[in-house]
Amino acid sequence: xxxxxxxxxxxxxxxxxxxxxxxxxxxxxxxxxxxxxxxxxxxxxxxxxxxxxxxxxxxxxxxxxxxxxxxxxxxxxxxxxxxxxxxxxxxxxxxxxxxxxxxxxxxxxxxxxxxxxxxxxxxxxxxxxxxxxxxxxxxxxxxxxxxxxxxxxxxxxxxxxxxxxxxxxxxxxxxxxxxxxxxxxxxxxxxxxxxxxxxxxxxxxxxxxxxxxxxxxxxxxxxxxxxxxxxxxxxxxxxxxxxxxxxxxxxxxxxxxxxxxxxxxxxxxxxxxxxxxxxxxxxxxxxxxxxxxxxxxxxxxxxxxxxxxxxxxxxxxxxxxxxxxxxxxxxxxxxxxxxxxxxxxxxxxxxxxxxxxxxxxxxxxxxxxxxxxxxxxxxxxxxxxxxxxxxxxxxxxxxxxxx
Amino acid sequence: xxxxxxxxxxxxxxxxxxxxxxxxxxxxxxxxxxxxxxxxxxxxxxxxxxxxxxxxxxxxxxxxxxxxxxxxxxxxxxxxxxxxxxxxxxxxxxxxxxxxxxxxxxxxxxxxxxxxxxxxxxxxxxxxxxxxxxxxxxxxxxxxxxxxxxxxxxxxxxxxxxxxxxxxxxxxxxxxxxxxxxxxxxxxxxxxxxxxxxxxxxxxxxxxxxxxxxxxxxxxxxxxxxxxxxxxxxxxxxxxxxxxxxxxxxx
Numbered sequence: 001x002x003x004x005x006x007x008x009x010x011x012x013x014x015x016x017x018x019x020x021x022x023x024x025x026x027x028x029x030x031x032x033x034x035x036x037x038x039x040x041x042x043x044x045x046x047x048x049x050x051x052x053x054x055x056x057x058x059x060x061x062x063x064x065x066x067x068x069x070x071x072x073x074x075x076x077x078x079x080x081x082x083x084x085x086x087x088x089x090x091x092x093x094x095x096x097x098x099x100x101x102x103x104x105x106x107x108x109x110x111x112x113x114x115x116x117x118x119x120x121x122x123x124x125x126x127x128x129x130x131x132x133x134x135x136x137x138x139x140x141x142x143x144x145x146x147x148x149x150x151x152x153x154x155x156x157x158x159x160x161x162x163x164x165x166x167x168x169x170x171x172x173x174x175x176x177x178x179x180x181x182x183x184x185x186x187x188x189x190x191x192x193x194x195x196x197x198x199x200x201x202x203x204x205x206x207x208x209x210x211x212x213x214x215x216x217x218x219x220x221x222x223x224x225x226x227x228x229x230x231x232x233x234x235x236x237x238x239x240x241x242x243x244x245x246x247x248x249x250x251x252x253x254x255x256x257x258x259x260x261x262x263x264x265x266x267x268x269x270x271x272x273x274x275x276x277x278x279x280x281x282x283x284x285x286x287x288x289x290x291x292x293x294x295x296x297x298x299x300x301x302x303x304x305x306x307x308x309x310x311x312x313x314x315x316x317x318x319x320x321x322x323x324x325x326x327x328x329x330x331x332x333x334x335x336x337x338x339x340x341x342x343x344x345x346x347x348x349x350x351x352x353x354x355x356x357x358x359x360x361x362x363x364x365x366x367x368x369x370x371x372x373x374x375x376x377x378x379x380x381x382x383x384x385x386x387x388x389x390x391x392x393x394x395x396x397x398x399x400x401x402x403x
Numbered sequence: 404x405x406x407x408x409x410x411x412x413x414x415x416x417x418x419x420x421x422x423x424x425x426x427x428x429x430x431x432x433x434x435x436x437x438x439x440x441x442x443x444x445x446x447x448x449x450x451x452x453x454x455x456x457x458x459x460x461x462x463x464x465x466x467x468x469x470x471x472x473x474x475x476x477x478x479x480x481x482x483x484x485x486x487x488x489x490x491x492x493x494x495x496x497x498x499x500x501x502x503x504x505x506x507x508x509x510x511x512x513x514x515x516x517x518x519x520x521x522x523x524x525x526x527x528x529x530x531x532x533x534x535x536x537x538x539x540x541x542x543x544x545x546x547x548x549x550x551x552x553x554x555x556x557x558x559x560x561x562x563x564x565x566x567x568x569x570x571x572x573x574x575x576x577x578x579x580x581x582x583x584x585x586x587x588x589x590x591x592x593x594x595x596x597x598x599x600x601x602x603x604x605x606x607x608x609x610x611x612x613x614x615x616x617x618x619x620x621x622x623x624x625x626x627x628x629x630x631x632x633x634x635x636x637x638x639x640x641x642x643x644x645x646x647x648x649x650x651x652x653x654x
Contacts, residue, residue, distance in 0.1 A: 215461075216461040289494060289496060289498035290498060290500060291459065292456060292459065292492075292494065292498075293492075293494060293498045293499075293500065293560070293563075294500075294510070294514075295456065295459060295487065296454060296456060296487055296491065296492035296564070297487065297488075297491070297510055297511035297514065297563065297564070297567060298484045298485070298487040298488035298511055298514055298515065298567060299484075299510070299511070299514040300484055303514045307510070307513075307514070308500055311501070311502070312500075312501055
């Protein structure tokens with residue numbers, strides 16, 4: 001029988017304890033993010049802009065009453081004179097707000113006229129469910145214009161009661177909710193396209209050169225170890241290099257500061273070593289017997305590479321692409337300098353914008369960090385990266401090596 | 404009989420190591436020539452000289468003449484692609500490309516920029532018929548070649564070589580990865596093919612050499628010890644070392 005050994009027992013115990021610590025920490029992080037972010041997660045998040053839009057609009061006259069056909073919840077208050085229901089709510093920063101919960105199809109609120117001076121003045125605006133009401137101006141019995149709504153600390157119930165007493169509304173100050181990620185989502189997709197468009201051809205061709213053309217070259221080991229070194233350079237250094245070295249290139253195209261193009265160029269340089277290494281690994285796996293057979297059939301070097309080697313290495317090259325997309329989605333440090341931190345709802349190639357990861361940085365950086373939205377975006381990023389990783393697993397597993 | 408290859412004073416070096424020493428031999432047309440000998444004796448290396456496959460290996464230096472069709476193919480200026488279309492090769496392990504059976508057969512033609520569908524279809528059928536594979540695969544030409552058995556894969560590789568209409572087919576231990584039944588089929592095929600092609604086969608099996616070849620060359624340590632009619636070499640070897648090898652005393 002084995003002798004009882006106290007030292008082994010302690011060592012085993014420490015191993016179990018410490019290995020479980022990392023697991024427990026991971027689980028706690030996930031639980032925390034999901035708990036914080038899950039309530040903020042909805043489909044509207046993906047389609048709505050981040051910044052709220054303000055509308056100051058005049059309300060047309062109406063002498064009707066708009067009877068309610070369906071019933072409303074107990075926290076919604078309806079004005080029969082003007083056909084609009086309001087309710088109390090909280091915004092992402094936990095501030096009390098009043099939002100529109102229902103608009104009658106014939107209500108004058110469907111045909112508001114924009115009175116904010118600017119290009120859109122005079123346009124017809126429709127009040128929509130979910131818009132924030134800040135102020136409603138009404139004309140009282142003496143013909144004097146008065147205000148109702150949160151601007152004079154009235155919540156939904158008081159606001160409705162006040163305007164019900166009036167016969168004529170004058171104007172309304174509306175605000176869209178905002179807090180969406182539509183702009184960052186588009187910017188991230190643009191970023192992925194630009195960086196892959198640049199780095200994939202360069203990276204794959206470099207790998208092919210190193211593995212197929214210059215295999216026995218004296219310089220190849222040097223090039224290879226430089227690429228290895230590049231993998232270890234922190235991305236913030238690449239970001240700095242992007243500003244200093246790559247900005248002149250983007251300014252030729254007309255960028256005046258940070259831009260998605262600059263971010264894409266910088267990221268494509270960060271991606272190069274990853275793509276070169278992964279592609280080279282997949283080229284190495286292609287057996288030499290394919291190369292020999294191809295040559296023996298009278299194919300020249302480039303025919304062998306483009307007809308045989310690359311198709312056989314395609315799963316590996318796809319893996320490199322997916323890994324790169326994951327890296328682009330997760331990257332933040334290098335993008336803060338090069339793409340800026342101002343969240344843009346309408347991203348343009350030569351203007352600054354934020355990727356999803358940088359949007360988290362931006363909304364946590366202000367005076368009132370928005371934990372809910374930041375966690376929701378984190379969940380989205382986590383799910384995306386997870387899907388990518390599963391994709392890589394499936395790809396490498398489905399590639400049954402029969403040769 | 405006419406010679407296909409005339410090799411004269413061939414020396415081959417891998418770096419500093421000499422792998423072939425003063426090889427001189429003639430290889431006759433429309434015959435099967437077998438190279439036998441223990442592992443590492445240089446028989447595969449010599450075979451690969453005949454279609455310049457050693458070009459793919461770095462640090463190889465080859466001296467001497469290999470005359471093929473009145474031209475020395477062992478010089479820099481020769482058109483290697485053209486040589487390889489005239490001298491086909493079948494390898495030790497079946498190595499079809501990871502594509503369809505059809506594409507495997509016509510690969511060489513596609514590399515010569517032949518695009519005419521009718522030509523490709525015709526060559527594909529003829530080559531597969533000659534390789535005795537047509538009846539087994541005619542209904543699944545578009546299936547992946549890796550769905551075939553090992554023996555079928557090797558016959559596909561032979562068909563692939565035949566598709567180029569070569570004059571010579573080099574075979575580097577073509578049956579060493581196959582079971583006895585598949586081996587028998589390939590051997591039968593070689594007998595059939597020698598009517599149209601010159602075949603040079605490297606083999607580890609002396610029985611195989613005795614069964615299928617017309618001439619045999621025995622290699623040892625990079626030298627040709629003895630070459631002659633297969634029957635003579637196996638029954639009345641002139642050299643003591645040949646006798647020792649074929650009677651199984653070493654190797």
